[in-house]
């Protein structure tokens with residue numbers, strides 16, 4: 001690092017657990033780019049506007065935005081891509097030399113890139129999504145764009161389902177055992193997009209009594225092997241964690257900032273994506 005190093009980073013709270021600094025810094029080192037990716041912890045929403053002003057003032061080239069600011073940061077941006085606008089969430093900022101702050105969403109194409117890499121064509125699946133927060137918004141948008149027709153959504157707060165992109169095309173179900181049973185019987189691709197499972201002692205988002213079959217794929221957006229994924233594997237289903245989504249959303253952000261093709265194989269190692 002020297003006086004000419006270009007800076008990017010991850011803005012959110014907390015950020016200390018994030019794998020993104022290791023992933024991006026490994027890519028910069030491999031390509032010998034004089035760039036650095038730093039953690040940018042912002043503890044309260046009241047500091048968010050100041051944080052965006054600070055990025056501009058310090059000449060940052062961009063940042064990733066993570067929990068809990070993907071939606072609340074939007075009013076402080078100069079422009080936003082049509083897809084991020086439709087999703088209602090931004091996970092990548094690109095700041096140009098004039099200090100214009102542009103918001104993008106790479107979670108949605110990152111999610112589809114991961115499924116494609118896993119050989120999954122969503123248009124041939126019946127899909128159930130658990131969750132209706134920022135991750136679910138990107139997942140629903142990406143699935144609809146990729147041709148998924150038959151999508152049911154279960155969320156604790158049912159009203160949030162009606163605020164998802166293309167909500168009229170989704171079947172909204174209550175958060176109860178009947179809905180989970182229906183989802184387990186109906187869906188060939190189940191996507192867990194709540195924050196349940198981030199901690200080892202979190203309860204399962206599905207009732208313990210339900211079982212998956214070997215014809216099902218269970219995808220957890222959380223990027224490690226959660227209790228849900230362990231259960232799915234035990235039941236004989238195909239279990240996939242969100243580490244590939246993390247990888248591809250990061251690769252797309254890297255390319256937006258640097259205009260250089262992301263070294264996927266190098267970045268893969270840092271997120272333990274096989």
Ligand code: NDP
Nearest residue numbers: 131132133134135136156157193194195221222242245246
């Ligand atoms: P949000 O805060 O926007 O949404 C949280 C979601 O979790 C909501 O659906 C919320 O339901 C639900 N939820 C939270 N606590 C509970 C609970 N106790 N019981 C039932 N439901 C609960 O978070 P995000 O959508 O941004 O993130 C969700 C997950 O997705 C995180 O675990 C994150 O790690 C992962 N993620 C992974 C990415 C990747 O690259 N792999 C990218 C982005 C996110 P309600 O609406 O009822 O409150």
